Amino acid sequence: MIPGNRVPLLALIMAYVVAGALLARPLLAAPAPAPASVAHPLLTVPQSSPTPGGSPGPSPAVHATPKPSLAVTATLAPTATPTPTPRPVRVLRSCPIDGDMDLLAAAPIHIVFDQPMDNDPSSVIWSITPTLESRVEWLAPEHLLVRTAPREAGVEYRIVLEAARSREGGGLERPLGLTFGQGGMGAPIPILMYHHIDPLDGTEPADTLEWTVSPQQFVAHLNLLEELGAHVVSLGEAVDYLQRGEPLPPRPVVLTFDDGNPCAYENAVPVLRERGLTATFFVCPAYIGDFNVLSWEQLRSLVEDGFTIGAHGYEHVKVHALSPAEAEVQFGLAKRRLEEETGAQVEFFAYPFGWFSRRAAAQLAAYGYRAALTINPWGYQKPADLMYLNRIRMAYGEPADELRYKLPW
């Protein structure tokens, strides 16, 4: 402003008021509620991605050509499309995983995206059928949470995420549909059980073949899992999902190796390391370092590489009917020895010979184990059965084709 200017102050104020009103009009008009074509009343249609058969006519916020001079308009309109093509949005993890018919009752729905998202509620289109009272919130820029009213047992729910928008303006690569329920057969999280990974010619005795997978077959298993879109997760991640509703990637699968056989270390671990995959090794501390059993050094190197160590009894004995003194050794001492030697927390147990009982489960829980694994050959897991998780045994002559039929998806 020029000093000494004689323009009356009132005229200046009037000019500002008029200019302000003119500028404000388009700004105020832009975020006006869009016509709702969404199943859920809490959310409105994102204006950049009309639903099929949804919005009547062009969306004003997207198609109105903003005056380039009004820079302020651009910053206030979240739907403005940036010039570079935005990356399509992928869903990395969710809770529930698709097909989980026994979702932890209190678990909210989580959807984790691969990039920061536009957290404006109007940028997300989703629905749950049958309808449940629900509300959304963002736990983090890439983490959407949907809290729902209590779900009924025996009802099959489906949540569909039709659209969501990244901060860059990218839309979903494809809609996400998750079917889930309460009190049904469980979550499709197969846990595969390996023992020996050794080249054999197939003429060995049945009891050897029963517990051995050839290195080639092991690779074929991993290839099959990849083809099916499965994601190898740690046992801890699977238990976190079942116990606390932490999200998992689609088609999660857990790999386990029992007994600490060096052939598994030599033939499976390099392949897993190369592919960046993880697994759990169940071992008995009494035999570590013995002939034909992994050493403490090898176990420590597994821990360093992110593998999980679990207990398989202090000795390889049936643990379904242990006295308190025996339980102290097989559950307590086993856990302590493994923890002392590897420096890692030991939270999981695999029942030797697959013999389990309620008594053993209670003892294990008292010693601080979070979950225990049977050899019941079933690819689903229930949150109420953390001490009786199912496992599918991989034997010699287990071609990938056969494994395919044992998988739940």
Ligand SMILES: [Zn+2]
């Ligand atoms: Zn064993």
